[in-house]
Amino acid sequence: MSHACKGQQTELDNKLAALRTSLKENADLENIRPLTDQVENLLQQASARIDADLAQAKQSFFESCSTLQRARGLEPETRRQLRAVIEQSQLPETKLTHLLPHLSTLSELYSQVLANLHQQKGIEPQTLPKSVHALSNALLNVLSEFDFEAKAAQAIKEQRSALAHASKPEELVTICVDSMKIIIDAVKVERTGSEQFLSRLNASLDRINQALEQSVSTSAQLNQVQLETEKQIRQQLSALSQDVEASDRLEPLKVQIASRLESINDLLAKRSSNTELEQKLEESLQQMSKRLTELESESKNYQTRLEEQRHKLYVDNLTGLKNRAAFDERFEIEFERAQRYQLPLTLAVMDLDHFKAINDTYGHIAGDKTLGAVGKLLKQWLRASDFVARYGGEEFVLLLPQQTIASSTPMLNKLCKKIASIPFIYKGQKLNVTMSIGVAQADPKESRIALFDRADNALYQAKNNGRNQIVTA
Known part of the structure; x- marks a missing residue:
């Protein structure tokens, strides 16, 4: 997960910054709409790719676990635990992509342990501990690559400690199953956080789209009204000038001038009302700019989290070196x-x-x-x-x-x-x-x-x- 979102998130930041700049520069509202459409397209494309990758990985994991579940000789408790893992893996809340390779490795180790169980009758007693020890070391290396936080980190630490004392294949089976459950639960937490961020982002973009539609409509109406008002004022002033030139009597001229001035005052009052609408439009644009600033901040925070996860993905937790x-x-x-x-x-x-x-x-x-x-x-x-x-x-x-x-x-x-x-x-x-x-x-x-x-x-x-x-x- 952690390689797929990074590029998309950076591009999203760029689009939000461009949208904010356009608003600050009072760009034509019709030109702002393509930016919001591009942001929505980015989210939809990323979501589709992630869903496809996760679906394929989840199906592979399910088939592997199902094969193991059909193996003979499993204890009832072990079979129950494996069934619980399969059910968990098929829930709608899927996993982050960068942890799936580790789950695959755990599944392979689990297969080896089961093979070990079925071959016990044909293995010399002095050879069996060596095989268990090799599997224990392999599983220990896998668990050392994880770097979860808080509760999950402590749980993984306990599994590694249990490995140090494991001496039977049955114990390794239990540790494998427990480790998979811990990883699945931890991944769900990360997945939920990602979904919440995308949900908030989608909701915010919807609100911005609605505000843009209203602003574009209001702006077009204002432009039309202003043009019509200015045209009417010019017509009244022209008519007033013609009345003055054509009239040769004072009293009728006074009446005509008063009527023209009243019409002009009405038009000026209408223009003042339009100015209030312009102020409301400006306030709406300012609110959109403020929300975009908040979105930029949320996006940067989320990108920081992704960078931290990417860093952890490339660091060996045990030595602090790259992996x-x-x-x-x-x-x-x-x-x-x-x-x-x-x-x-x-x-x-x-x-x-x-x-x-x-x-x-x-x-x-x-x-x-x-x-x-x-x-x-x-x-x-x-x-x-x-x-x-x-x-x-x-x-x-x-x-x-x-x-x-x-x-x-x-x-x-x-x-x-x-x-x-x-x-x-x-x-x-x-x-x-x-x-x-x-x-x-x-x-x-x-x-x-x-x-x-x-x-x-x-x-x-x-x-x-x-x-x-x-x-x-």
Whole structure:
């Protein structure tokens, strides 16, 4: 949701500003109408696109959940919870688009858990905990990407805490279902806020349209009346002049002049009444201008909220670094810039060594603190032009624009040594943390995917060579 509304909202701000300027400059009211029509069209187009996207995503989610619901071996409580999730997902209050990928990921994890349940009879007892642990870590990574507020944030935190103690597939099933319900409820709150804003905006535009129609009608009537009044005054003055020239007697002339003057006074009184109507018209225009100012303020506040949500969408909540979605977007930009201007670009794929052992030995909280500390170090260590993101789990990616392998390797070596030298302490125990790095420089003849694959392969080579080192491709 958060990529679709942004452009529409900015264009809406521009149209409102143009409408306000036109009113302040006393533009022809007939020329103002197209602006209001354009604003209404923008709202209708955005609403239609959002509804279509949400309908498609909701149907996909429903089909996935229905498939899982038909699986055998589910406990009655689990089946009931899943049925509740399906019913909630089919309510008219649909979801925000930017959270749907996470719901899809949760659904995939849920499928894996169910598959695990059905295969328990064929799995060796010593193998099962490893499978549960892998699923737990995957789900933990997904939940760490959410950044809700207040009640929902606390609920997600509790689910992550429950994951740290989950040891059975059944427990993961419950956590998956509960997490989906939390996300759906949180999304409904955001959706309601968006709908309320659009509803207020539509109502305000309707009022402005009505006022414009009345103002245009009143203005046209005033123009016609003024023209007619001025014409009649000129006719009376002309007739008065003719009477004076044609009359040779004083008394009849006095009577004629008095009659003409009375008619002129009536016309002047009518013109004064028209002036009052003009004042009312001016007041109506001022009220419209005031309401447009309020709409601009509401629109800017809403856009600020959208920007905040967009920022959260691109930030990894656990480390404070940018996330994979932000990296994909920036990688495309930097790669195209390097290709267009024939500039060097270096990509580093980094992975914390033996991170699974930290989670297994000290728990997920210790692992989270380690990731947070590494994220803080990376932000402090790198240049302003560099771009670093958490790619997933304990893996990080680093873009170094206008840097070659030769110029970036010394800095990356220092980074490895810096991480290895930091005393990571958790509950009085020192954690040994090191990092392996694979580095590759962009080639004008290759694609972005090929560049990433080379850096990723170099990372695995660094792992195989003993870790805590850099390997270039």
